[in-house]
Amino acid sequence: MNKTELPASQPGLAVPTIESRDLRKSFGAVEVLKGVSFKAYEHQVISIIGASGSGKSTFLRCLNFLEAPSSGEIDFKGRSLEIGGGRAPTRIEIEGLRRRTGMVFQQFNLWSHWTVLENIIKVPIHVHGVPRQQAVQRAMDLLAKVGLREKVNAYPASLSGGQQQRVAIARALAVEPELLLFDEPTSALDPELVGEVLAVIRALAKEGRTMLVVTHEMSFAREVSDKVVFFHDGRIEEEGPPAEVLRQPRSPRLGAFLKSVR
């Protein structure tokens, strides 16, 4: 059976794109992740919600080892990277995982010494060995997709936050990632700029991309995602389809959280 034909809502038979088992992370004496087990399948769009300090961003950043987990296991496409106890993943393994994922940050983190075009083509060229011409062609297509073709030679500093974030999304797509990680992609934006960025992310979700989105935008979580995961105090407190989780939360903590963000 062809994997791409698997309905996203019934992924039981397939290998998860990414899976964590009993993932823990401490900063000094403070344990911020207290054993998180999580699965994301191909074509799933998963919204990760929770109050600030609940560990949701740390969890996302542990998945590609921007934060080194203290213990636990991460499988990417069935390949295991074990942390603590067993053998620590090597830098090569970590780089290998990172090259197959794309990440979008809260603060955009565009490289300020490069133009928009350079920001998009440099990683494909220097990390993935894509021929320059091909990288440029693809970058132009992506810029058209995020509606910023005319900014191709601009520097990030001259763009609005919303434009920078759309470039950052194009940059993440340029590496043809098998998994897209969004770390609060609209939290640093002025309210009037949130819409343009969410529209781009929605379009990506419709394409069937595998996406993990840490977000505070409840309408986005409700309308776009296949699954919502609620973090509380370093653990997954509740998860499920948005219609159930967001309408009839079982956990009183999720209920309180949903009231507070409404």
Added chain:
Amino acid sequence: MNPLHLLAFGPTGWGDELAYGAAMTLVIAALGFAGGLVLGLPIAAARLSSNVVLRAISGVYVTVVRGVPELLVIYLLFFGGGQFYRYVADALGYSGAVAADAFSAGVLAVILICAAYSAEVFRGAFQAIPKGQIEAANAFGMTRSTLFCRIKLPQMLRYALPSIANVWQLVLKDTALVSVTGLVELMRTIDVAAGSTRSPFLFYMTAILIFLAFTAVSNKAFEGAERHFSRSVIGGYGK
């Protein structure tokens, strides 16, 4: 007689000698600056390294060189250079004549001084790079060398440029101190001319004017470079 005749070119005046001296000053400054920058980079890297020993050694180097008069560094290398080479020659079993010449001692002194100051500039500039941009490079799986060459180094240089202009000024001025070794650069030529013509006022004024001209020209050059490299910061032509 018009005292300015003393500055004429040809056999009657000191023009040619001064031009030669000025050229020598620029050569020493350029070599010392280039060498100092090249040496300053690994020292800055050592200052920021996680290795305690590297950090301590580079820290001591920077503190010592910046805490001691430049004149003393030049004396040490010029007068001590011969003794140092002697030790090395003896250790290698060589008994022939060895000597430190003024030129190499002068250039080496400027390199060592420039390295200490530029290392501090580079260190600050590395630390000024926004952490998020390095994190983004990591998130896309850049190797350490790609990260360094493509992100850290170009960004660092951009932040460092204004202060590097100051280091160049410092180097240019320190070059005058090399005259104490008798090396015939601009300041030494001025000393000789001032003494033999008994016109110190004219010649020291000339020295000041020549150095001012160097300063003005290099200021302009660095301003241009800064404008070029900071185009991405201001917003640039892509707007």
Added chain:
Amino acid sequence: MRWDVFFGSFPTLLSALPVTLELAVISITLGFLLAVLLAAARLSGLRALAALAYAYVYVIRGTPLLAQVFFVYYGLGQLDAMRNSILWPVFREAYACALIALSLNTAAYGSEIIRGGLLSVPRGQIEAAKAFGLSPTQRFRHVVFPQALRAMLPAYGNELILMLKGTSLASTITIIELTGQARILASETYAPIEVFLAAGAIYLGLNVVLSFGVRLLEGRVQRSGGFAMEG
């Protein structure tokens, strides 16, 4: 490395230390007073005065201290106007010339630091002080001065170190301070490395003490300063 020579040279070198310290203290003091005047001139709003002060600072900062020392000692001494003036008894002395050149030099750098410190105080805070009816003197005393002092202390501390090192140039016009003494001792003992390293150690020690003192002062300024310092 002959350690006996290295350690043995300290007494002789230290005997010249008072000259170095005297040069440093006097020129730093004179230079500071002149620096305040220069900074005031640059911020005076009088265009001619500001331009003059700017030109002075530009010339001093754009030329080597050595050239300035020689200019004051040899260059000015050549002029008949100088030889016939009442200042001649001062300018004929190498020691006085060194003090003058060092003071003039540090004044230029110092004035830039003071000016930068004064300009670093946000305009809004001065405006707020005006709005609350503080007089110009009160504004300076309570709002501008404490903040400017805090902003310029690190840079002025650096300048003090540069000045202490700068006193070594007095040795080029016959003054036997620390570096001059080191040269004499080096040629007497034929051990330049040991002697110059010993002299370097003394300078380094002085500068470590000096920067420690500046940091102590910075700490005090951070903590004290009255209501203008909060916020």
